[in-house]
Every structure is written in C-alpha cells, then in structure tokens.
Amino acid sequence: MTTTARQQATTERTQSRRSQVLAAAKTCFLRSGFHAASMAEISKAAGMSPGHIYNCFGSKDAIIAAFVEQHVERVAALMRDFASKDDILQAIVDNVADGVRDHLNPANWPLQLEIAAEASRNPAIAAVVRDADLRARVQFRTLLVAGRERHQLAVDSDTMEGLVEALICLFQGVRLRAVQHPGLNQDSFIACCREMVRHLLFK
Amino acid sequence: MTTTARQQATTERTQSRRSQVLAAAKTCFLRSGFHAASMAEISKAAGMSPGHIYNCFGSKDAIIAAFVEQHVERVAALMRDFASKDDILQAIVDNVADGVRDHLNPANWPLQLEIAAEASRNPAIAAVVRDADLRARVQFRTLLVAGRERHQLAVDSDTMEGLVEALICLFQGVRLRAVQHPGLNQDSFIACCREMVRHLLFK
Amino acid sequence: MTTTARQQATTERTQSRRSQVLAAAKTCFLRSGFHAASMAEISKAAGMSPGHIYNCFGSKDAIIAAFVEQHVERVAALMRDFASKDDILQAIVDNVADGVRDHLNPANWPLQLEIAAEASRNPAIAAVVRDADLRARVQFRTLLVAGRERHQLAVDSDTMEGLVEALICLFQGVRLRAVQHPGLNQDSFIACCREMVRHLLFK
Amino acid sequence: MTTTARQQATTERTQSRRSQVLAAAKTCFLRSGFHAASMAEISKAAGMSPGHIYNCFGSKDAIIAAFVEQHVERVAALMRDFASKDDILQAIVDNVADGVRDHLNPANWPLQLEIAAEASRNPAIAAVVRDADLRARVQFRTLLVAGRERHQLAVDSDTMEGLVEALICLFQGVRLRAVQHPGLNQDSFIACCREMVRHLLFK
DNA sequence: CATGAATGAGGATTCATTCAT
C-alpha cells in the first residue's frame, strides 16, 4: 500500500467514523437535546470509546456544529427537487400538503428548534445556520424567478425577497405549530397554507 | 401589626421576590439559555443568595416553568387587544406590520425559541406551552368569527380551525426568520405577509 | 408582677418551650436520624419558628445533647424501680421477659443506637452517655449487692463489676437483635436470656 | 493484549479501585460517620478524584452498602472458624475471652454501631444487614447442633433458636459496652460472659 | 488508531444559623 493509498484509506475511515458519530448524535440529541446529551451517551450510541470521539471531533461543540451543518443541508436538497419540474410554481403549490405533513412529523423537526435555539446564543452555530439559510434563499429565489417568468409575473428584487422570506417563514412556522399544537387538524390547516402559497406565488 | 396584615405583607414580599427572580432569570436565559444559565448566575443577577431562591421556587425547573407561563401570557394579552376594534379583520391586517416587526425584535423572541425547544423535550414545559396555545387559539378564533360574520364569510368549524392555525403559524415562523436571517428586508417581507393575511381573512 | 415572679414565669415558659422542642425532636430523630432531621423539620414539628429554637438551644448539637441526656435518664429510672422490691435478684429475673420485650419494641430503641453511634464520634455526646452509664452502673451495683447479701453470695469488687457489665451487656445487645433480626422468636429468646440472668445472679 | 486479557486486567483494576475506595471509606466513616463523611473526604483519602469514585460506585449509598456488606462478612468468617474444632461447644467457650476482647477493640466496632444505626432507617442497608445476620444464624445454629448432639443435649427447634439469639445478643451487646464504658474491667467482665455462655451451651 | 480510566471544575440543592422586624 502506497503512502497516498493509505492516506486515502485513513481519510475514508475517518469520514466513516465521523458519520457514525453524527448518526449516534442525532439519536441522542433527539432524545435529550444538545446540552443534556452527554459525550458518554453519544459514544455508547456510536459504539466507540469517548476518547476516540476526540480523534474525529475536537469538542462537543464541534459535533453540534457538524451535526447542524449536515442537518440544514436537507433544506437545500428540498429546493433542488423542484428545479426539475415543468411548472415550478404549480409544483410548489402541489407540494404544500406533503411539505407541511413532513414538517409536522415529530421525528425530525424538534431538532430544528433545538438548532434555532442554539443559534440564538452560539455564534458559531448561528453562522452555520445563517449560511445555510442564505444558500437556501438563493436557490429558492432562482426557482421562483424561473417559475414566475413562465407566468409573466413580476420578478423585481423587492418582490422576490419578500416572496422568498414569506414562504420560508410560513413553512418554518409549521415546526412551532407541531410543538405547540400537536393534535391540530391537518387537512384544514393544509388547505389554508396551500391557499396562502397559491395566492402569493401567482399574485 | 396584625397577623393578617403581616401575612399580607409576607405574601406581597414573596411575590415581589418571585418577580425579582423571574426578571433576573430572563437576563440569564437570554444570555445563556435555560440549561447553561446556572442558579448561581441567576441568584447573582437577582441580588439574592442561591439558597433563598429556593424559598421562592422549588427548583430550577419551577423557575423555567413560571418564566414560560409569564411569557406565553403575553400572547394572550395581544389577542385581547383586538377585541375592542370595530372591523376586526381589517384591524388584524393593519397590525401585520407592527406584529412582524415585534416578532423580529431580538430582545424577546430568542426566548420563545428556547421555550419551544424546551417544550419539545420537557413534558412539564410542553404542558404549559400547549395550554397557553390552546387559550390563544380560542381567543383568536372568537375574534375571527366575529370579524367574518360582519363580512358574511363562512365560519364553519373546519374553515375556522385552518384559518387560526395558518395565521398563527405565519406569525410564529417570523421568530425563526429572525434567527436565521436577521438582516432580511423588512418592508418587502411585511408586504407579502400582509397580502397573505389579507387574502386568507377575506377569502 | 414582681421581677422575681416574672423571671419565674419566664423560666417556666422557657422550660416548656425546651420540652416542646425535645418532644418534636424525638419524632424527627426517630423518623430520620440525628443528621437527616433538619432544623426546619424540627421547628415545624414543634410548632415554632426555626429562629426561635435558637432562643431555647444554642445549636442543633445542643438539642441532640439535651435529647440524649433526657433519653438516657430512662435507664436510671428503670434501676430505681427495682430498689423497692423484697427479693431483688428474683425481681430482676422475673423482669427479664418484660425488659427484653421492651428493648425489642422499635418505638424507642433505634434512638439508642443512634445515640451510641453518635457517641462513638462526638465527644460531647460520648461524655453524656458515659456519665449516664456510670450512674446506672452505680445504681445497679448497689441493687445487686443488697440482693446478693440477702442470699449470702460473694459481693467482692471484681465479681460485682463483672456481673454489672455482663448483665447490662446482655440487655443492650437486645437492641441490636431488634434491628438485625426483627422477626425473632421472642419466647425462646426470652427463656434463654432469663436462664442466663438467673444463673449469673445466683451463681 | 487480547480482548479477554484486557477485560481481565480491567476487571482486576476496577476491583482494586473499589477496594481502595472501601479502605478509604473505612477511615472516613470511622472518623466522621456515614453521613458526615463527604465524598470529597473519601476521594482524597482514596487518592482519587471525586468524579472517578462514581466509576466504581454508583452513589455514596452504594459505597456504604458495599462497605457494610464487606464488614458483615467478617462475622460469617468467624463462624466458619469454629466448624473445624473437635468439641465445638468447648471451643466456643474457650473463645469467649478473645471474642469479647476483639469486640471491645475500638478499631473496628464503632463502625458496627454506625451500621446498626443506619440499618434502623435505611431499608437498603437494613436488607444487607439482615441478610448477613440470617446467614450467620444459620451457620451458628449448625455448629451448635453438631456440638450439642455430641453431648447428647436437646436440639429441638425452639431451644436452638433461643440459644442462637441469646448468644449472638450477648456478643453484640459488647459493642455497646465498648462505647458506653470504654474503661471497663475486662477480666471480670470476660469471666462473667464466659460463665453465661458455658451455662447456656451445656444446659 | 482506539480504549476507557481518570480528572476536576462546575452543576443544583440543602440546611444550620442569623437578624431585622
């Protein structure tokens, strides 16, 4: 094995170890939150010694940051899905139901609240979150511009920024609803969300 | 001093002590979050010994719960303000700008995220939050029904639930925008929110 | 009211307060032990403010000491009961059954163990306990000498000391049996104790 | 080093750490009692950080329990010593002097009082103590039955239970004498104890 | 690379005691 090949292998191994840790961290963070989840808990879930985690990540904060980075990437992926559609605006409207239902699913989104709360006092996390948000906004805006041009609607800068913010805002609010009113009537809620989105997109 | 008068004084004193603690807690929670804020930190901010805090509150969790209770009460107060208006629907639309700007103000709302995150794991906090949400929904619904009847719009149960949820959702989403995109263009954002609210209310 | 009369009243009042505290302390010590019983617990049981207890006793240790003093006095009282009997030795033998049963009663004797344990490390308590033990030994020895002279048995110094120690030892051991084997067969146990005492007294 | 070998080493190490803690705890418990001995004090005496003690024992109570378990085991060991003798009853009588002297030695027995006092309030400790007492009684009874059959004495159930209890009672009482009258005349005390034991065993 | 024993600072909480009223 050449030195390069070994380094390659080493790097791959390290990467796989990092993934292991992040997957374990997700379980623990979901169960206990960022601060109540202990390194011991995470190391046990990862099937790895606590000491070794420090070969993959410099600190618990680094795990949180990496975890957040990985997690916020989901939003960007969602954006890309729309890009391939023919009538993008209509595709977005048609996707409201699934999107809302997904945001209401308690399997993932409590973590998003944890992330937002952490970002509101941890500058490193805030930077990661804001950067991801920026990228998502850019992608979303590009989609919307394409969609609206097809329907000959205004795409000036102010209009677009408001549109992007308002739509993201509506979707992100769903996570808070999931916490504060878990038993809400999904169908009538979705109908209204869809109507708001439709109106805004085609206005 | 009679026994009754002393009890009165005692009760008042205790209440004032509790308020002192809650005010100090707000500062600390804002700075560090619920869990990173230590009792020592809170007691110092309250100008009171750590031991004495336990004469006012049975535990740190009790402080968090009382703090949350106090905080969520604000939302209910907001609801009551609308009740006195003549054309309620229009009043709500006209209030969107102020409401959004208030939600974007970083002085208060990071705490709401902290509360939501805590509620997603701590059942006691979840109960407080959900109860407050329930009360707010009932008040809001009553307002909307009155407002819509004036305009001869449908007020059937399903419609109303969706309306209430969707509007609250939009407003609560603003808190997440405040964290994730603090520099957003408020004017165009507000214009879109206002348009969404207007459309939904009068639809 | 003359000054003297008032002082008299004051002293009586103080004494009654002290008794109140000691009675309350007994309840608490029995429930929780000397160290786990808090001053707050005792003051509540005594129907008196925690601060006021310090007008009656200088410290918690002083309460323990006074309590111990009061408690060890019981043994001396037991001794005095025998002095009036005609045939003292026989009276002692006849009392074994009641004495053992009393020592097995969990209502009082856990406190004796608490006292002994405290004495083994708190010099002030040790002094109280040892002084009481000395007084009881002297009384007991006087009784035994009178009883044995009646039966023309040896009463030399060495014999008497051994007798006194061995008999007290047997009775005090009962308290430990009560803790370590609460369900023991009382009748056969008592028969053996009685036989040991009878043999030793009349030997 | 194979996994098995390492586990072996790990287990041994852990065991040795536990012993270290128990030895340190003995010093501290002797000096201060179970409750006044702080974990900091114990950890310092054990030459180990306070945090690490919790890798060996789950709580302070667990240390107390393990300590008690280790201590009460001594009694059972004492029992086994007699089993090898030819004339067991005589061996017991001949051992009274050494046994009493051992029980009077202040190096060990204050702890037994501490244990008894703790057992009278702490159910977990009570269970340990009572279980050990049961085992000791069974062993002692077996010894006595064998010894008495050799001398053709009664071994019926009631007689044996009384004998076992009374003899243990006498020995355990010595611990209380050690606390309450540390300067007692050992020789005459022992002579009487011996006479009581002899009478009872051969009666 | 991998372990897990070891650290020690820091957490929430308790409680004997004091003192202004």
Place this chain on the structure above:
DNA sequence: GATGAATGAATCCTCATTCAT
C-alpha cells in the same frame, strides 16, 4: 419573646476532556 426571610458554605453528583496504554 417570636418570626421567618435571608444567607452561603457545603453536599452529592455529572460530564467534557485528557492521556497512558
């Protein structure tokens, strides 16, 4: 005398992190 609010040192315990193996 009598109160009970207030103190703050001390308690048990947790946990991120390190390091010898």
